[in-house]
Amino acid sequence: MTLQSFSGGVHVRGQLSTTWHGVCRRCGVVVREETSVPVKERYVEHPGPEDEEAYTFEHDILDLAPLVHELILLDLPLAPLCRPDCRGLCPVCGGDRNETDCDCAAPLDPRWATLDGLFADDLKSSLEGED
Ligand SMILES: [Zn+2]
Ligand SMILES: [Zn+2]
Numbered sequence: 001m002t003l004q005s006f007s008g009g010v011h012v013r014g015q016l017s018t019t020w021h022g023v024c025r026r027c028g029v030v031v032r033e034e035t036s037v038p039v040k041e042r043y044v045e046h047p048g049p050e051d052e053e054a055y056t057f058e059h060d061i062l063d064l065a066p067l068v069h070e071l072i073l074l075d076l077p078l079a080p081l082c083r084p085d086c087r088g089l090c091p092v093c094g095g096d097r098n099e100t101d102c103d104c105a106a107p108l109d110p111r112w113a114t115l116d117g118l119f120a121d122d123l124k125s126s127l128e129g130e131d
Pocket of ligand 2: 090091092093094095102103104
């Protein structure tokens with residue numbers, strides 16, 4: 001990271017590298033990934049109307065923490081995946097579909113199955129009664 005001062009402020013340029021940890025939203029494994037974000041920001045001591053995007057500093061002390069925080073947050077995926085084509089866990093047997101192919105049928109929630117039956121019966125009786 002290089003700092004270059006100009007009249008009234010400092011240019012911060014460089015590359016910010018970090019490692020983040022997350023949990024795959026489909027299969028739950030821990031995901032660890034390196035990320036590198038380009039930095040090109042401005043710190044100004046007395047921000048003017050044109051400095052909305054700039055960071056500020058006081059007493060010649062440059063606080064890089066907010067910049068780092070913001071850049072890393074912006075770069076983080078909202079819902080990480082261990083890999084783009086992760087197949088997730090089987091909702092029936094809980095097996096990792098990336099590793100094993102189970103023969104589970106498409107999950108049918110027993111509660112919905114009951115409802116389906118009820119609706120079918122209701123429909124039938126109402127049709128019959130409409131004579
Ligand atoms: Zn995954
Ligand atoms: Zn299964």
